[in-house]
Amino acid sequence: MAAATPPPTAAPRLFGRFELRQMLGRSMASSTWLAWDPRAQQDMLLCVPRAQPANATEREEWTQDVLSAARLKHPHLAEALEVGSHDGWPFLTAARNGGMTLLERLQTSPPPTPLEVAHWTCELLEGLAYAHEAGVAHQDIGLHTVLIDKAGHALLVSLGAGLVPLQPGQAQRTPRGRQEIRKTTERDVLMVGLLLHRLLANHPALDDADIYSAANRVGAEIVRLPWTTPHPVPETLRAIVNRATDRQHRQRYLNARTLLSALQGWVKTNATDSGGPLALLLDRLNSVGSLPGRPDTERGFIAALSADSLRVDDFVDVMVKNPALVWELMRAVNTAGYSSTSSDDGVTTLSRAVLLLGQKGLRQVQAAVRSWPGVLAAMASMSAEAGQAAMKALEDELRNTCLAGHIARLMAPFSIHDEEASIAAMSQRLSWLLVLYHFPDEALQIQRLTQAAPPSEPGAQPTPGMSLEAAAGAVLGINLDDLTAAVMRHWGLHERLVQAARPVGLQRGVRHPANPEDILRTVASMANEVVNATALQGPKFLAAMQQVHARYARPLELGPKECGQALERAIRLVDNLPLADAPVSGMMSLG
Numbered sequence: 001m002a003a004a005t006p007p008p009t010a011a012p013r014l015f016g017r018f019e020l021r022q023m024l025g026r027s028m029a030s031s032t033w034l035a036w037d038p039r040a041q042q043d044m045l046l047c048v049p050r051a052q053p054a055n056a057t058e059r060e061e062w063t064q065d066v067l068s069a070a071r072l073k074h075p076h077l078a079e080a081l082e083v084g085s086h087d088g089w090p091f092l093t094a095a096r097n098g099g100m101t102l103l104e105r106l107q108t109s110p111p112p113t114p115l116e117v118a119h120w121t122c123e124l125l126e127g128l129a130y131a132h133e134a135g136v137a138h139q140d141i142g143l144h145t146v147l148i149d150k151a152g153h154a155l156l157v158s159l160g161a162g163l164v165p166l167q168p169g170q171a172q173r174t175p176r177g178r179q180e181i182r183k184t185t186e187r188d189v190l191m192v193g194l195l196l197h198r199l200l201a202n203h204p205a206l207d208d209a210d211i212y213s214a215a216n217r218v219g220a221e222i223v224r225l226p227w228t229t230p231h232p233v234p235e236t237l238r239a240i241v242n243r244a245t246d247r248q249h250r251q252r253y254l255n256a257r258t259l260l261s262a263l264q265g266w267v268k269t270n271a272t273d274s275g276g277p278l279a280l281l282l283d284r285l286n287s288v289g290s291l292p293g294r295p296d297t298e299r300g301f302i303a304a305l306s307a308d309s310l311r312v313d314d315f316v317d318v319m320v321k322n323p324a325l326v327w328e329l330m331r332a333v334n335t336a337g338y339s340s341t342s343s344d345d346g347v348t349t350l351s352r353a354v355l356l357l358g359q360k361g362l363r364q365v366q367a368a369v370r371s372w373p374g375v376l377a378a379m380a381s382m383s384a385e386a387g388q389a390a391m392k393a394l395e396d397e398l399r400n401t402c403l404a405g406h407i408a409r410l411m412a413p414f415s416i417h418d419e420e421a422s423i424a425a426m427s428q429r430l431s432w433l434l435v436l437y438h439f440p441d442e443a444l445q446i447q448r449l450t451q452a453a454p455p456s457e458p459g460a461q462p463t464p465g466m467s468l469e470a471a472a473g474a475v476l477g478i479n480l481d482d483l484t485a486a487v488m489r490h491w492g493l494h495e496r497l498v499q500a501a502r503p504v505g506l507q508r509g510v511r512h513p514a515n516p517e518d519i520l521r522t523v524a525s526m527a528n529e530v531v532n533a534t535a536l537q538g539p540k541f542l543a544a545m546q547q548v549h550a551r552y553a554r555p556l557e558l559g560p561k562e563c564g565q566a567l568e569r570a571i572r573l574v575d576n577l578p579l580a581d582a583p584v585s586g587m588m589s590l591g
Contacts, residue, residue: 016086018046018093025103025144026050027212029162032101032144037093044081045094045101045147049163052088062090062163069136069159076127078147078155094157098150101157103143106199111230114237117199118267120146120154121192122260127156128188129256136160137184141191142211143198162212186254191215193244193252193259197223200241202230222247236473237266239466243474248453248463258445258475265477278486280478284438285487290331291324291437292374294398301325301366305359315362316350316419320409321574323401323426323433324369327491329353330423332365334492346494349419379440390440393447397436399574400531401429406570408527411562416520424500424524427488431480434487435472446471500524512555519556526552530563 013020018035035046053059070080078094140162147155197205205223208214223245240262246252253259268279304318319325333353373391380387408425412418436443449471453463481502488498504525513519533544
């Protein structure tokens with residue numbers, strides 16, 4: 001019997017000396033192949049642009065650009081082994097070294113977790129930022145141009161190798177001047193955002209598997225991370241992703257470093273061994289303190305310490321005008337030397353803290369608080385305009401914090417201590433104060449994101465800005481309420497105050513408080529909403545005050561004019577004004 005003849009094998013596809021074994025992915029700008037290199041006797045990644053250069057000059061420009069990119073050495077930029085040309089088609093090769101493209105990784109493994117996605121994206125952004133700072137753009141970031149090596153680290157492949165076919169009627173490509181390079185680097189960051197969206201959603205944005213093509217559509221179409229994802233996506237990370245692909249150009253991350261900073265902040269605060277949100281601030285809290293003293297308040301406290309006889313309440317009245325003193329006092333007294341082992345016996349009021357510390361302890365507290373403006377003075381010396389803006393923002397927020405504390409103290413019912421209400425209300429603004437002081441540049445970015453964008457077309461409504469919480473998450477990668485809780489626990493403050501420092505959300509109704517802890521949180525939230533209303537003018541201010549009264553009238557049994565009267569008195573106390581000079585006097589007909 002004759003032996004069976006084996007079926008004929010198909011002739012291998014060749015590209016020059018390379019044997020093309022598998023298409024690993026492609027976009028409008030480039031394609032990536034798994035190819036066998038007989039010279040090196042190993043598999044390679046072969047990257048080829050989707051369009052041939054139009055002429056020899058353009059081919060030479062492409063070659064020089066890719067060679068310049070190949071000279072860059074970075075742990076997260078894959079090394080280009082060869083840059084060449086075959087039959088008019090330029091190419092570059094990179095070692096595979098047992099790794100796989102991101103597309104292969106997604107096809108063979110379960111969807112990655114948000115933390116894994118963030119780690120990969122941070123590594124890509126580190127390499128991309130390094131390339132951008134050297135004047136090199138990638139131009140085609142996608143699943144086929146990212147390599148996951150054997151150790152699980154992400155590397156960018158084919159830096160600068162993409163080339164898009166000319167459009168009908170287009171005679172030549174746009175020259176790469178400085179402005180064009182800037183646009184290309186911004187587009188790289190947008191493509192990283194779309195890649196981040198693809199990995200978290202396990203589905204391409206705009207149903208377009210080609211990230212290069214999808215990037216062309218962002219702006220004309222809206223991209224938002226869906227709520228149905230393989231793994232739950234934390235709100236802060238969701239804000240980062242949505243900002244990276246925002247329809248409004250001004251809202252997006254415009255360079256790789258800013259997106260990298262936000263993601264690194266989120267990773268640092270969510271890694272199990274990092275210590276949470278406090279990790280961002282711990283070194284600075286230990287080296288430069290938490291906050292500087294409020295302007296023009298230090299003299300009053302020194303005078304109080306020098307007085308022969310002074311009631312404890314008088315000390316408290318002076319201290320509540322200086323938030324930095326309040327928190328330093330509470331931090332100092334809530335140490336092992338003063339705290340009790342009982343969870344119900346903590347130092348939660350200023351008057352008790354004053355009694356425990358005495359004059360010597362109070363002098364130590366006063367010495368621990370930096371004089372105004374603290375470390376912002378160094379910023380002002382480098383840039384007077386930026387420094388003055390940062391100091392003005394911090395000074396205004398310190399005043400608002402004092403107002404909130406006074407309003408809560410004035411409106412606290414008998415079932416809770418008025419000093420606890422004051423500390424809780426002030427603490428609801430603690431994290432934003434810390435950001436303004438320790439991260440002034442990032443605070444400016446956050447404030448810009450909260451501003452409304454101009455209408456996209458004539459006659460349309462302005463696009464609302466982000467909430468402060470969402471903007472902080474998009475810039476720093478942190479949740480402000482979580483940061484407040486972490487810092488207060490680091491200072492040893494009582495858990496009752498920590499819980500009360502988390503405000504009642506504006507998106508939900510205010511329930512009738514079930515216990516003193518709920519009352520404390522509700523009073524603190526009401527006080528801060530009253531203070532926030534003062535940022536508005538005229539009818540908008542009155543409408544906001546009426547809304548505050550409507551939200552809290554039943555839960556706190558408020559009279560029709562109580563909020564306005566408390567605000568008026570708080571302004572008089574904080575600014576040391578007679579009643580007739582209080583700015584809101586006579587405006588509170590809110591019945």
